[in-house]
């Protein structure tokens with residue numbers, strides 16, 4: 001197995017004990033931990049050059065502006081975006097998707113148009129479209145999910161009829177499934193639809209090449225990829241960004257303002273009204289440097305190996321059921337154990353220093369599809385080691401014993 | 408370990424074999440409560456006779472051991488009790504969970520849930536059926 005354990009020491013938070021045991025952090029799909037270099041980049045900004053960007057003509061402001069814009073360039077290179085001005089800093093994936101829904105979709109979608117989503121979407125890629133549908137007669141369609149937890153693309157061509165936007169997740173935060181976004185994009189484009197990919201679970205874990213995918217919009221969050229909370233990214237093709245109306249109005253996003261009207265700035269500023277999350281964007285730049293040094297190929301290989309090993313070991317527990325059996329998958333693994341509710345599992349594991357997530361994972365329609373209210377989810381990152389899988393399995397066996405079942 | 412205090416034998420027993428599980432006549436008012444953050448669900452129905460005594464009470468639900476055992480124990484505690492006694496039980500149980508207010512009645516088996524207090528995120532699970540009961544009683548009072 002690929003050994004990335006040397007990177008663990010970079011994470012101060014992973015050195016602690018919880019309830020007297022070394023912390024086993026397996027809730028990485030919710031948010032990832034931060035390496036010292038990211039914490040220090042944020043710290044350094046506040047200590048040495050805190051000032052506003054794009055405004056001041058003084059030394060500190062120039063330095064802050066440079067660092068902020070460098071972060072944009074780093075992010076662009078990281079996901080192979082053709083141009084760095086196509087990187088819009090937002091707060092998170094949710095805001096990025098909402099930005100598209102509130103600007104592009106409200107400008108270009110008319111009553112009668114259809115949007116194609118999937119049954120495995122996070123609420124953040126469902127609710128913005130529900131809101132849009134409250135304003136106009138948009139039809140929402142859904143690519144079904146198979147019992148194995150994959151998108152059923154057999155009817156894709158007919159589903160695409162009349163569709164103006166396809167919005168799907170790159171990797172499911174519940175099932176771990178990686179969707180064939182290049183193929184979906186090609187089919188959608190052939191049918192005349194634009195494509196938005198929710199990359200919240202993909203960018204942190206695998207090499208992402210936007211030029212290869214060729215989608216129109218791509219959204220992700222900094223906090224799931226070792227960056228600070230409060231910064232996310234919307235990437236879109238520049239010609240699309242230029243024809244989109246602005247999202248929020250205010251400072252930074254204007255070219256010239258008169259009392260009764262204003263001309264908007266060019267991209268990316270047009271979509272970054274007000275003082276942005278400067279420290280967080282700089283921190284995200286540091287996270288991108290850090291991940292690039294490890295190499296996203298290595299991160300991805302390690303996670304696939306960890307997923308395979310974890311699934312094999314979890315299956316040795318009697319009565320344990322895993323949701324999602326795709327061969328194309330990352331290391332977010334949802335499961336349930338017969339007779340022990342996921343919340344009880346989470347509480348019992350926490351008492352042993354193991355952090356997992358239990359709940360609906362902001363994907364209630366998908367829960368309904370699998371006829372469960374909630375699942376337990378263990379999600380791994382490159383700093384997790386195989387021994388932590390064993391600790392998880394032992395913890396789950398303890399839970400079963402507490403509930404009076406043989407293991 | 409405090410986990411043993413949380414998952415006492417009696418709680419697990421009620422989780423696996425819930426008492427008063429099921430439905431009353433469809434015509435009885437029903438309270439449906441769920442915890443949106445975790446999906447625990449409770450449906451509760453109650454039958455109060457002319458002497459203001461809880462003649463029957465039934466619940467259906469899905470959820471964790473704490474929420475389901477609490478519902479089961481609750482139905483046992485209030486069945487056959489007068490409404491003024493039921494109100495005291497509700498108040499006392501709420502005090503047991505929150506550490507605020509007074510415990511004025513014998514809680515009996517319900518005391519097994521005391522361990523939940525040490526797990527603040529789980530208090531909501533234990534209280535779910537009790538919130539449903541309170542709202543049902545308020546509705547009954549009005550009608």
Ligand SMILES: Cc1ncc(COP(=O)(O)O)c(C=O)c1O
Pocket residue numbers: 029030092093094095122124125169171172173198200201221362
């Ligand atoms: C697939 C997916 N989409 C969207 C989101 C929303 O991300 P955020 O809460 O950072 O906006 C998440 C994470 O919770 C996710 O896993």
